[in-house]
Amino acid sequence: MNAAPDDWLDSLRAGLEADIKPLGDRHTDDRIPLDMLPQLVKMLRGHGYPADDDAPDEVAGALASEELARVFPSLEGCLMVSHACARYIAAVGTPELCDRAVSGLLGGTKIGCLASTEPDHGSNNAAMETRAVPDGDEYVINGRKRWISNADPSDYAVVLCRVAAENEPEEIRPIIVERERSPYRTADLPKLGLTAFVTSEMVFEDCRVPRENCVGREGPLRNLQLVFRTLQWARCRMAVVSLGIARAALEASVAYARKRQQFGRRIGEFQLIQDKIYTMAAEIDASRLLIHRALTSIQENRRSDREASMAKAYATEMAVRVASDAIQIHGANGLSPDYPLERYFRDARALTIAEGTTEIHKLVVARSVLGLSAFR
């Protein structure tokens, strides 16, 4: 990006407000119109939204994503998960697979997902049951995944499986599944918030995947480390979605508090309302700083699990508090679907569970601070 940071961010914000916000306000309870994604990505890039290949600056990417999440959080979630899938494939995939998948995933012509959660194994994903068994030049996958973002429209899936290779101990490995070549079934799972950002069940029945999609370029052990890095990045970027929602809720509250009159004064003049505005603004800024610290650490290839978990837990809980206070500032109007506040609250609520629950991230941070683990 050539322009100074504020220039491109201002231009991006103005473009998103004009072109994407109306879409975000309209597609609240139905799916993102996926056939429009390539055009939307082009439009976003035109406004300064970085493509991973030309702007690997993580903080710039997070600033741009915050702006998109502010106007259409489900769209930012959908693009982010596809980008995470592209990053993983670019890091481990064979050159042929990268050629087929990566630019389409980044450009919005292909959709990707990351599948770990199962019906009986969520937080404790080390106990997962989905299995991949080697058979000649292929692995055969059987199992079910649940609550997987983007799964239904996905073309590519990075699926964590229990792999039992001959003469080797069983271990969990990521496997890249190309849906066209190795079909899997999906079914939507409706939820409270982020309803345009589809989550689904995935069913793998004798799904045959070429061996190189499991081994990759550098071998399984390194692949698992790369999947952890991808997940840390995705956690930070999920926190950015919360940040965008919280910003939208604060901005709506400021506009309302400046206008709404009670007792002959604007409600923004009351100190109890000002206290809420202070807390919302301070918590939003604190979240942004935690997220940028974690993303900088990831960009510098440092161990970042503590930073990513702290940013994810703090920012997603913050957005629930901010959206709730924004409803309070709007009085009964805050509960009405004629205003966007109840949608912000529902959207924010979904994010304390996605990409690992707040409780699990607190345990990760506390383990790092205390040196004692709650996990067995």
Ligand SMILES: Cc1cc2nc3c(=O)[nH]c(=O)nc-3n(C[C@H](O)[C@H](O)[C@H](O)COP(=O)(O)OP(=O)(O)OC[C@H]3O[C@@H](n4cnc5c(N)ncnc54)[C@H](O)[C@@H]3O)c2cc1C
């Ligand atoms: C919007 C959304 C998008 C998602 N996208 C994806 C995706 O793309 N890919 C994917 O793989 N998954 C995805 N998920 C699933 C998500 O990762 C899981 O829901 C999450 O990890 C929790 O698993 P669970 O729902 O099975 O809850 P459980 O693990 O059953 O937990 C239930 C409750 O117990 C608590 N708990 C569990 N263990 C402990 C413990 N040791 N100490 C204290 N409390 C504990 C949890 O915090 C939670 O409150 C998504 C979920 C949502 C809501």
